[in-house]
Amino acid sequence: MRCAIIGSGNIGTDLMVKMLRSDVLDLVALVGIDPDSDGLARARKNGIQAPHTGPDWVLENASDIDMIFDATSAYVHVRHYKQYAAAGITAIDLTPAARGPKVIPPVNLYEHLDAPNVNLVTCGGQATTPMVYAIRRVIDELPYAEMISTVASKSAGPGTRQNIDEFTKTTSTALREIGGATKSKAIMVLNPAEPPIMMRNTVFAGIPEGADHAAILNSIHEMAGEVSKYVPGYRLKNEPVIEEGPFHTPGGVVPHRAVVLLEVEGAGDYLPEYAGNLDIMTAAAMRVGEAIAISRASREATA
């Protein structure tokens, strides 16, 4: 499948490094707006086209492109997503624009393989929604779930900083829509420590009376294994625990809460290992892109 990445910043460049290793996705171009950007220079060095005319280049060359990965910003995506669809290009959206259905690979990867546009939520959403889902699938009801994502200051670009409300709102929505929580909250913290800290995510989930605690803990471990298949640096930093309350959550009083402490070490493809927040996004994008490509190829083969 012929692919273009739009956006030559940290995410786009990291995604390029991953895509160059893929047997399924064929990278045609890394598209930027600044001819002097480090990302475009790296693309040229790897023999990949590196135009700097942004989304326009993609639309002009639409007949040579099947799928784009949008690593620009929410507002650029909103401006162009209809044009990509009209040109017959499938869009995998790495911004928090949230125009297409949200995809968290270990939860709903196969539900939206035919959608013209899928959204990857946020880095924190990719890290924590699977755990909320893992808890929800072994209990009858999950009245309230909460996530706290702490990333190194160095790995949070200007887009994230100016739109921190979009990050928390989109993430919180994913905890409900895909994770299955009735109510939710998302919190984001930046930590400037040197050397930079690894991306940390914590999930708190309100556990109602009568829940099978052993099943919850097993499900969490299983899910950690699922995610680490495509994000090798994803791990439980400590054993998950179930703490005794009671806790007066917005979803009602619960006797216990589950605490899942996660760490995401980046693969170091472009930014160093601390930037697990970038890595989990680009790894999710690869997982989704490859699944779409394989599904379409097998359909064409049988047609």
Place this chain on the structure above:
Amino acid sequence: MTTPDFRLIDSTLRDGSHAISHQYNPEEVIAIVKGLDHAGVQVIEIAHGDGLGGSSFNYGFSKVDEKELIAQACAATTNAKIACLLLPGIGLADDLRDVKELGVGMARIATHCTEADISEQHIKTSKSLGMETIGFMMMAHMNSPEGLVEEALKMQSYGADAIYFADSAGAMTTEDVRRRVNALVNALDVPVGVHAHNNLSMAVANSIAAYEEGATNLDGTSAGLGAGAGNCPTEILAAVSDKYGITTGVNVLALMDVAEEIVRPLMPRQQVIDRAGLILGYAGVYGSFLLHSQRAAERYNVSQAEILLELGRRKVVGGQEDMIIDVALDLAKKHAEAEKK
């Protein structure tokens, strides 16, 4: 009446909320607002201790919805302006719109002292709503005077009407405060304020030093009720200011009455500098970690002091309360392994 030399902002109903695990009820709010307003306090801040939207597993759930309490405060005040605090990443711009509707006249937008650029969206929203807007830099001991100036200039450029720094860990000496206030006063066009904590028993002295260097806004809480070893006690700051001949515009005796008759009776523990409180200041750890670390220490049977020292080593910042559980589990694991040997 003579014009006060500095503006006193009382945060009993916001920072004080940490010390009572966010359990304020409407009656307490009304009594405190009326008492402070009667004493002549110009600004009264109210919100969850971690700011608007802070009610959570991570920071503790509010007993009563903060917006209901804010509405009560707005109804109870006659002269004092009601203020709210918001930390981008925890609260939303939508929260600012809600509290403006309730009658709030000031928003303080708080970030870690190196991350001012996450406040742009919220400072601009607050300004566009017509609220007085203060940029508030937390954990200021973790940044140099020059670094703070750089961050403060960003907040000023977004439209902040004044800039505060908070010694959130109560870790500063008087000299630390003087150098930072001096640098800010010289570099900024807007007024400067200081929010002090008492972990090293320096809160009042540091506030007076800040005033001497040109700060014209100072924070306190009644009876020092607040995160960690507590805040700069409003009534003591006013009394000491009188001794220095600094005009506060507040009635010192009326403030003592509020502290003694309204606030002390609702305190679960008196605001003292015990070992844990002192360690916070000594290790430079965020004050509101105090009660959370105490609970984690009891739950996992580990030392609270060890938890706090390790958090200091990891350079955690305000908002990372989840790391308390992480550290407690690490310590418990370490102890279990040591026992096996």
